[in-house]
Amino acid sequence: MKEILDAIQSQTATSADFAAMKLPDSYRAITVHKDEQEMFAGLESRDKDPRKSLHLDDVPVPELGPGEALVAVMASSVNYNSVWTSIFEPVSTFGFLERYGRLSELSKRHDLPYHIIGSDLAGVVLRTGPGVNAWNAGDEVVAHCLSVELESSDGHNDTMLDPEQRIWGFETNFGGLAEIALVKSNQLMPKPDHLSWEEAASPGLVNSTAYRQLVSQNGAGMKQGDNVLIWGASGGLGSYATQFALAGGANPICVVSSPEKADICRAMGAEAVIDRNAEGYKFWKNEHEQDPREWKRFGKRIRELTGGEDVDIVFEHPGRETFGASVYVTRKGGTIVTCASTSGYNHEYDNRYLWMSLKRIVGSHFANYREAWEANRLIAKGKIHPTLSKVYSLEETGQAAYDVHRNLHQGKVGVLALAPEEGLGVRDQEKRAQHIDAINRFRNV
Numbered sequence: 407m408k409e410i411l412d413a414i415q416s417q418t419a420t421s422a423d424f425a426a427m428k429l430p431d432s433y434r435a436i437t438v439h440k441d442e443q444e445m446f447a448g449l450e451s452r453d454k455d456p457r458k459s460l461h462l463d464d465v466p467v468p469e470l471g472p473g474e475a476l477v478a479v480m481a482s483s484v485n486y487n488s489v490w491t492s493i494f495e496p497v498s499t500f501g502f503l504e505r506y507g508r509l510s511e512l513s514k515r516h517d518l519p520y521h522i523i524g525s526d527l528a529g530v531v532l533r534t535g536p537g538v539n540a541w542n543a544g545d546e547v548v549a550h551c552l553s554v555e556l557e558s559s560d561g562h563n564d565t566m567l568d569p570e571q572r573i574w575g576f577e578t579n580f581g582g583l584a585e586i587a588l589v590k591s592n593q594l595m596p597k598p599d600h601l602s603w604e605e606a607a608s609p610g611l612v613n614s615t616a617y618r619q620l621v622s623q624n625g626a627g628m629k630q631g632d633n634v635l636i637w638g639a640s641g642g643l644g645s646y647a648t649q650f651a652l653a654g655g656a657n658p659i660c661v662v663s664s665p666e667k668a669d670i671c672r673a674m675g676a677e678a679v680i681d682r683n684a685e686g687y688k689f690w691k692n693e694h695e696q697d698p699r700e701w702k703r704f705g706k707r708i709r710e711l712t713g714g715e716d717v718d719i720v721f722e723h724p725g726r727e728t729f730g731a732s733v734y735v736t737r738k739g740g741t742i743v744t745c746a747s748t749s750g751y752n753h754e755y756d757n758r759y760l761w762m763s764l765k766r767i768v769g770s771h772f773a774n775y776r777e778a779w780e781a782n783r784l785i786a787k788g789k790i791h792p793t794l795s796k797v798y799s800l801e802e803t804g805q806a807a808y809d810v811h812r813n814l815h816q817g818k819v820g821v822l823a824l825a826p827e828e829g830l831g832v833r834d835q836e837k838r839a840q841h842i843d844a845i846n847r848f849r850n851v
C-alpha cells in the first residue's frame with residue numbers, strides 16, 4: 407500500500423507505473439458484520455449507535471471483472487445511507503447483497519458475511535478490467551454511486567430505471583469507506599483539480615441527487631425565479647440544493663434548526679431562512695394527528711419571506727414529520743419532489759390540497775451517469791462548491807456516522823482513507839485561490 411501511496415503523491419508516476427505495481431492481498435475497510443444484524447433489536451432508532459456496528463477490518467482485494475475498476479481511495483465521505491446500513495434500518499443491507507449475489511457468477515462476489523460500505527470516493531485508478539477503454543491506471547477520479555447492469559431495455563432512456571439499478575456501497579459490496587474500492591468504470595468521473603482529496607470526495611452522492619431532484623427534467627425541473635422550499639438547507643442534500651437554487655436564479659427558502667445553520671445559509675447567499683427550532687413548528691399534535699394550523703402558520707411565514715408568494719417547489723427528504731406541511735404550502739400547480747423519509751416513510755397529507763390545487767408529488771432517487779457528470783462538472787468549474795465541515799480518519803468512521811445520525815454535523819463529513827493528511831491532491835492552485843472562501847465556508851462551524 408505504501409508503494410501505491412508514494413506513487414500517487416509523487417505526481418510523476420505514469421499510467422504504466424501504476425499498471426505494473428503489485429496490488430496488496432488485503433486492505434483496510436469499514437464494514438458491518440452479517441452476524442450482528444440483530445444487535446440493535448428492540449432499541450429506538452436514535453439509540454442505535456454506529457460506533458458499535460461499524461468495524462475497521464482487513465479484507466481481501468476482490469477479483470476484478472469486465473467493465474470494472476479497482477481504485478485506490480484517498481478519501482471518502484459519510485452519507486446517510488451508511489447511517490442506515492450501520493443501524494440496519496429500514497432493512498439490513500445484507501438482503502441486498504444476497505439478492506445481487508443471485509444474479510450472476512460475477513455478482514456472487516458481493517454476497518459476503520461482511521459489507522464494505524461507502525458511496526463516495528476520490529482516488530486513483532489502479533487496474534481496469536476487460537472492456538474498459540475510457541479510463542486508465544493512474545487517472546485521478548471521483549466515483550458516483552449508480553451501479554447498473556443495463557441488460558434490460560428498461561434502463562436505456564434513463565439508467566436510474568434499470569431493473570438492476572443499485573447504489574454502490576449500499577446495495578453492493580466493496581464501497582468507498584476503504585483503502586481500495588471496486589466500481590464499474592461507468593461510475594468514474596474526473597476529479598476536480600482545484601480540490602483536495604477529501605473535498606473532492608464529499609459532494610458526489612448528495613450533489614448528484616440534489617441535481618436530479620431539483621434541476622433535472624427528471625426531477626422538479628427548476629427554473630429562474632422559482633421559490634424553492636429547502637428542508638435541511640445546510641445538511642448534505644440541502645447545502646447543494648441551496649447552491650443550485652441560487653446559481654439557477656431561483657429563490658431558496660431555507661429551513662434549518664439553529665442560528666449557526668441559518669448563518670451558513672446566509673453566507674451561501676440565501677436571504678429567506680427559517681429556523682424551525684426557534685419558531686417552534688409542531689406539525690404533529692401527537693403520533694397520529696397533524697395540526698393544520700401549524701401548516702398554515704408555516705405557510706404564512708413563507709409568504710412573509712417571499713412578499714406574499716407560495717413555493718413552486720418543495721425539496722423534500724425529512725418525510726413523515728414534514729410532508730403534510732410540504733404539500734400544504736406548495737403553490738397551485740407546484741411540485742413536491744421527494745427522495746427520502748428520514749423521520750418515517752409512512753407519510754400522511756391532506757389530499758384535497760393536492761388534487762384541488764393540481765400539485766404533483768415527484769419521486770426522485772440518486773441520478774443517472776449524465777446527471778452525475780453534469781453535477782460534477784459544476785463542481786469542477788467552481789460554480790458549485792463542496793460543503794465539507796469536518797474530516798475524520800478511517801478509524802473514526804463510527805464517530806463520523808454517529809455525528810450524522812444525531813444531526814450534530816453541518817454540510818458533509820469527510821473521511822481520509824489512504825490520504826495521510828488533509829489538503830493533499832490539489833492540482834490547480836490558481837483556480838482554488840479564486841474560490842477558497844466558498845470552498846471553506848462550512849469548515850469548523
Ligand SMILES: C/C=C/C(=O)SCCNC(=O)CCNC(=O)[C@H](O)C(C)(C)COP(=O)(O)OP(=O)(O)OC[C@H]1O[C@@H](n2cnc3c(N)ncnc32)[C@H](O)[C@@H]1OP(=O)(O)O
Pocket residue numbers: 486487490495496497551573611615745746772
Ligand atoms: C443514493 C442514496 C440513497 C439513499 O440514501 S435512499 C435512503 C436509504 N434507502 C432506503 O431506506 C431504502 C431501503 N430499501 C427498502 O426498504 C426496500 O428495498 C424497498 C421497500 C424499497 C423494497 O422492498 P423489497 O422487499 O426489497 O422489494 P419488493 O419490490 O417489495 O420485492 C419483494 C417481492 O415482491 C415482488 N413484487 C414487487 N412488486 C410487485 C407487484 N407490483 N406485484 C406483485 N409482486 C411484486 C418482487 O418481485 C419480489 O419478489 P421476489 O421476492 O419473489 O423476488
Ligand SMILES: NC(=O)C1=CN([C@@H]2O[C@H](COP(=O)(O)OP(=O)(O)OC[C@H]3O[C@@H](n4cnc5c(N)ncnc54)[C@H](OP(=O)(O)O)[C@@H]3O)[C@@H](O)[C@H]2O)C=CC1
Pocket residue numbers: 485486487490611612615637638639640641642643644661662663664667682723724727728745746747748749770771772773810813817
Ligand atoms: N434517494 C436518494 O438518492 C438519496 C436519499 N438521501 C436520504 O435523504 C436524507 C437526508 O440526507 P442528507 O441530506 O445527506 O442528510 P443530513 O443529515 O446531512 O441532512 C438532513 C437535514 O435534514 C434536516 N432534518 C432532519 N430531520 C428533520 C425533521 N424531522 N424535520 C425537518 N428537518 C429535518 C436536518 O436539518 P436541520 O436540523 O437544520 O433542519 C438535517 O441537517 C437521508 O434519509 C438520506 O438517506 C440522501 C441522498 C440521496
